[in-house]
Amino acid sequence: MKLSELLGKPVVDDQGRDLGVVHDVAATQDGPITGAFGAALQVDALVVGASGLWARIGFSQAHIAGPGILRGVARLGGRTDEIAWDRVVRIDGDRITVRAAG
Amino acid sequence: MTDPGGAPAGRRLLLGRQLLDHQIVDQDGRLAGKVDDVELTLPEDRDHGRPVVTALLSGRGALASRLGGPLGRLASVLSRRILPDPCDADGDADPDAPDGRIWFGDVTDLGNHVTVAVDAADLATDAVEQAVRRTFVDRIPGAKEPGA
Numbered sequence: 492m493k494l495s496e497l498l499g500k501p502v503v504d505d506q507g508r509d510l511g512v513v514h515d516v517a518a519t520q521d522g523p524i525t526g527a528f529g530a531a532l533q534v535d536a537l538v539v540g541a542s543g544l545w546a547r548i549g550f551s552q553a554h555i556a557g558p559g560i561l562r563g564v565a566r567l568g569g570r571t572d573e574i575a576w577d578r579v580v581r582i583d584g585d586r587i588t589v590r591a592a593g
Numbered sequence: 594m595t596d597p598g599g600a601p602a603g604r605r606l607l608l609g610r611q612l613l614d615h616q617i618v619d620q621d622g623r624l625a626g627k628v629d630d631v632e633l634t635l636p637e638d639r640d641h642g643r644p645v646v647t648a649l650l651s652g653r654g655a656l657a658s659r660l661g662g663p664l665g666r667l668a669s670v671l672s673r674r675i676l677p678d679p680c681d682a683d684g685d686a687d688p689d690a691p692d693g694r695i696w697f698g699d700v701t702d703l704g705n706h707v708t709v710a711v712d713a714a715d716l717a718t719d720a721v722e723q724a725v726r727r728t729f730v731d732r733i734p735g736a737k738e739p740g741a
Contacts, residue, residue: 492632492634492644493630493632493650493659494609494612495630495659497633515607516608516609517605517607517608518605518608519604519605520603520604520605520606522643522645523645525645525647525697526696526700526710527699527700528697528699528701530603531645531697532606532645532646532697533644533645533646534633534644534646535605538607553607554607577643
């Protein structure tokens with residue numbers, strides 16, 4: 492699987508609710524040791540937010556750390572949420588299905 | 594805790610923001626293309642494991658594949674015209690040719706750029722660079738003159 496196959500893909504929960512599209516994929520360096528890099532990067536969450544122009548050009552709230560004015564502009568594109576990887580139920584060609592929260 | 598390559602274990606990254614399109618630099622500090630995509634390997638037991646980043650993809654159609662749609666198809670056609678699939682002396686596909694995958698274990702540092710412990714000449718991106726030079730740059734009048 493490639494990262495590009497996840498980015499921009501719509502995410503729905505198993506009750507059919509639209510959760511947005513994948514803005515990014517978060518990974519933590521806590522996997523098995525792999526060569527010079529040390530512990531491998533393991534995916535732990537999908538960063539999901541509203542679809543639209545802001546997300547398409549990479550101007551996601553998750554990507555803008557500062558300055559404040561840029562964070563404010565990025566917020567216009569809507570907030571982003573993280574969905575833990577263990578909630579992913581299925582990845583199809585056109586969408587990702589996750590378990591509903593709670 | 595820090596591993597020998599300098600990347601702190603437990604560090605958290607956003608793969609799209611902190612890897613995609615970043616410059617790859619080889620062990621001698623030479624530019625070696627950009628990260629066009631990232632390969633994720635799913636665990637055998639999908640219910641009890643998370644995907645692991647196993648390779649960076651660069652050159653030889655990796656970007657075309659990522660773009661997708663008509664633009665991606667156009668980029669793929671252009672890429673094949675400029676750089677046909679490598680063949681051995683018998684005209685068969687060369688299994689030893691670099692395929693654009695850089696094993697993640699060869700990454701030594703992640704920062705403003707991605708440093709890898711391999712030689713740029715051994716990467717598929719170098720073949721792309723050489724092909725572009727042959728196809729376009731060398732045809733520019735004066736391009737082969739000393740100092741050009």
